[in-house]
Amino acid sequence: MVTNATSLSSSGVSDWLIQRFSAVILAVYTFVVLGAFIIKPDMDYNTWSTLFNSNPMRLFSLITIFALCGHAWIGLWTITTDYLNVHHVGGLATFSRLTVQALCALITVTYLFWGIQIFWGS
């Protein structure tokens, strides 16, 4: 058992499942948005705004933002642990990995709250 403090759930199975479920949510959301453009090729701001202000779409968008942030964190965490380790950057491994992980976490959380604010703010 290899322990890790910065992975999303510290469990390989949980991270793996979260990444797969979130991928499905992201794919469905993409199809829904693309579908909206196909159904309404002459989409204007009012139609767009009505669609995204409807309660089901706001809820779906919120779930998708959470899925996106979880998916992105697991992916970025994997990349940092693959490439920012002693085999690649030697003695700077821990410092560089933690710095990049902290930046990624900050950006992810910023996007999360910003997204919530866009869809659910006044």
Add this chain to the structure above:
Amino acid sequence: MLVSIYRYNPEIDAKPIMQDIEVEIPEGKDLMVLDVLNLAKEKDPTIVYRRSCREGVCGSDGMNINGQNGLGCITPLSEAVKPGKKLVLRPLPGLPVIRDLVVDMSIFYKQFEKVKPWLMNDTPAPAIERLQSQEDRAKLDGLYECILCACCSTACPSFWWNPDKFIGPAGLLQAYRFLADTRDTAAVERLAGLDDPFSVFRCRGIMNCVSVCPKGLNPTRAIGHIRTMLVAEGT
């Protein structure tokens, strides 16, 4: 034929070099790569490499042959190199070089050891032996044949990046060999030791291991089975 061989003695050399040696190949014969290496060694006796059984059983002569990992003793020249081209031999990638084509396999064995590659059964031993049906025995086919040559693990980028954390295809094939064995009663304990983000889940399914295995085994499929067992156990 021109053979280009990786030469490096870390105790003396500042960096590795590729040494070109001209070798006479007998007319009309499709020699194995190991035979060609033996001919090269006759010209330069200082070349160092491992070999033993010369029939693909011991797994000693795993090496990188024209960019692809394989066993020198069962890789024919016709398969390894196009006519008129150079044969290029390098050590297995990702492991520290001890000298020339000989690599330090300690980390590979350490990962193998982690999966406890032996039968664990806490029930009282029967008088003679633990019997198994033919169907249950058949589940081990494609798993037990691994010769630990390390061709698969050293072809795996996930193993290159995290050799100390990712068990690698060879170790995981053996992990599943015991998980699939109906005589083993330690499945829950074995799975608990694998449920972290590195040991199994660093496998990205690129299947380099499958394409290089000299025994034709499929570690990616075994890893998929372990993943399914982990999901079943953990949800």
